[in-house]
Amino acid sequence: MRKSRYSDEEIADTVRQAEAGALVADIVRKLGISEATFHAWKKRIDRLRTHAAPLLRDENAQLVAQISDLMSNRQTCKTCAPSASSAAYREDERMREFPNSSGALKISKTSRKPN
16 A cells, blocks of 8 residues: 555544534645545545444543542542651651660661771
């Protein structure tokens, strides 16, 4: 099969121009194609649209379900986890990092490795 002079995007743009109200005679004259070619392009674009629509609907439904799950999980995390800005939570975290009473990390001289 011979390769088209026009890309798929150019063909789709041409069909969109006609759907927007441009005269088919002007479009075909400008591109140097016959009206039969234009109508074949239109038929091909319409066929692609009808095949893609159910797939897009299914994909959209899956994405909506994923968003719903993520929002639900986020809400659950917000209600279960303590607030990071609360003073008690910050104090608890500080005590985990520095278990001694002063809050400073003690390093003994004997724990260093000799050279």
